Amino acid sequence: MVGDLRKKVLGRRIKAVRLGAPKILRGVSPAYFQKNLSGRKILAVRRVAKNIFFELSGGYLLAVHPKMTGHFLYGRFSPSAVKHARLEFDLDSGLTLYFNDVRKFARVMFGSAEKIKNAKEFSLLGPDPLDKNFTLSILSGLLKSKKGRIKSVLLDQKVIAGIGNIYADEILFSAKIHPLTPAYRLAPAELKRIFEATKKILKKAVALRGSSLSDFFDLAGRKGFYGPRRLVYKRPGQPCYRCQTLIKRIRIGGRSAHFCPKCQRI
């Protein structure tokens, strides 16, 4: 996703900005957003946990957290395809970069790079599992002091950044760990399985371009392919692919959790 964006918009200048849903802005007024974003050049695009960072000329930073239904589109689209456009950037290529978000759950921040990076949403983020510096011993160190259930801990961005609900379930199934297991009780072999599964699942998710379970599309509007490949998420009552036991769905910390009661025992 970020790679696609980079290819299309890197080096482009923002000629005009339209704000379709002012409420998705956090910590910045619509007026400031419009005024200070126009004219800036896109110098870099990168992923930070589940956020997309646009580094802009003048030391400014635009941070977009798409949540589950937000996605970027670039090019020409029918009005119906962009009826949920919440941000529109006319670029000097003559094309428009849209940020669509049906649910309006997305969070958009904009300001000096210093200000954005110091915002607690980013300054408190834990390590990224796809980072080369993320090791088994780091993961073990993080989890051994956590009394909460492993499912909730995996979702806590302050502990590990970048794992969402779908992939947390997939990781635990892959690692054969029950989602209610207290994190600190995980044995070294179990920690290793979680570590390996996390890398494997997240890499696969990126390669398959997301799950598209609710609304994930690439820049041209094409869906991702992870959805049909998922093993447990949103498959309650259906047979486990490993043992045919029916997948269970429970609530953990207000979130749905799916697992195989036979493959994943406490």
Add this chain to the structure above:
DNA sequence: CGATTCCCCTGATAGC
């Protein structure tokens, strides 16, 4: 510290 609940918003779905 950890768990729960609420909230944001709207399309999909169930129930009538």
Add this chain to the structure above:
DNA sequence: TGCTATCAGGGGAATC
């Protein structure tokens, strides 16, 4: 057919 009530979902805030 069409209406209304309910729910899901990422994640942060407030509350227990």
